[in-house]
Amino acid sequence: MGAYTTFTLSDLKVSYDKDTEVNDPIAQAILKIKNTGSLTGSEVLQLYTSAPNSPTQRPVRELHGFEKVFLQSGEEKEVEIAIDNYARSFWDESEGKWCSKMGDYGVVVWTGGEGSEGDKVRVKTGLRVEKTV
Numbered sequence: 325m326g327a328y329t330t331f332t333l334s335d336l337k338v339s340y341d342k343d344t345e346v347n348d349p350i351a352q353a354i355l356k357i358k359n360t361g362s363l364t365g366s367e368v369l370q371l372y373t374s375a376p377n378s379p380t381q382r383p384v385r386e387l388h389g390f391e392k393v394f395l396q397s398g399e400e401k402e403v404e405i406a407i408d409n410y411a412r413s414f415w416d417e418s419e420g421k422w423c424s425k426m427g428d429y430g431v432v433v434w435t436g437g438e439g440s441e442g443d444k445v446r447v448k449t450g451l452r453v454e455k456t457v
Contacts, residue, residue, distance in 0.1 A: 329361025329397070331435060333369075336447040338407070338431055351407040355433055355447055359395035366394045368436030369403060373411045373429050373451070380414055380425065385432070405433065412453045426453050 333355055340351030353371055371389035375382045388411040391403055416423040434446035 329359055329363045329365035331365075331367050331395070332358045332360050333433060333435070333447045334358075336431070336433055336449045338449055338451050340407075340451065351411070351451060353389065353405045353407055353431060353433060353449075354402060355405075356400055356402055357393055357395065358400040359397055362397050364394070364396050366392060368392045369405060369433050370436055371405045371407060371431065371433045373407070373431055375412075375425070375427065375429050377427055378414075378425060382414060385430075386411070390436075407431070407451075412451070424453060428452055 336353060336355040338351050338353050355369075357367065357369065359365055369391050370387060372385040373388050374385045388408050389405040391405045393401060393403055395401060410422065412424045412429060413422045414425075415421075429451040430448065431451050432446055432448045
């Protein structure tokens with residue numbers, strides 16, 4: 325969380341074009357952040373994806389977007405975070421190219437700052453990729 329104030333996150337939604345190619349932007353995450361503290365402050369929202377059911381070995385989570393937000397005390401904003409085109413992809417050594425796999429991906433946005441993963445404010449949703457490319 326921010327060093328001088330506190331924040332809440334809510335209403336995470338992901339919109340995307342199901343027919344994009346690997347090199348096209350994949351999606352947009354939209355969420356609300358509110359400064360619940362008594363001071364003006366800033367926060368860096370970090371967007372991670374995961375592919376828990378992938379047949380290919382993948383990291384537990386991968387950073388695929390971020391946005392810094394400045395808020396007055398009590399202020400709430402809707403924030404958009406572009407999800408980069410590699411969120412659903414991995415480098416296939418045998419093919420020598422980026423590949424995208426059909427399936428369900430997790431999307432989580434949490435606050436930046438210091439502290440353990442358990443100290444961070446977060447919201448979660450999912451992303452479904454309809455085809456393998």
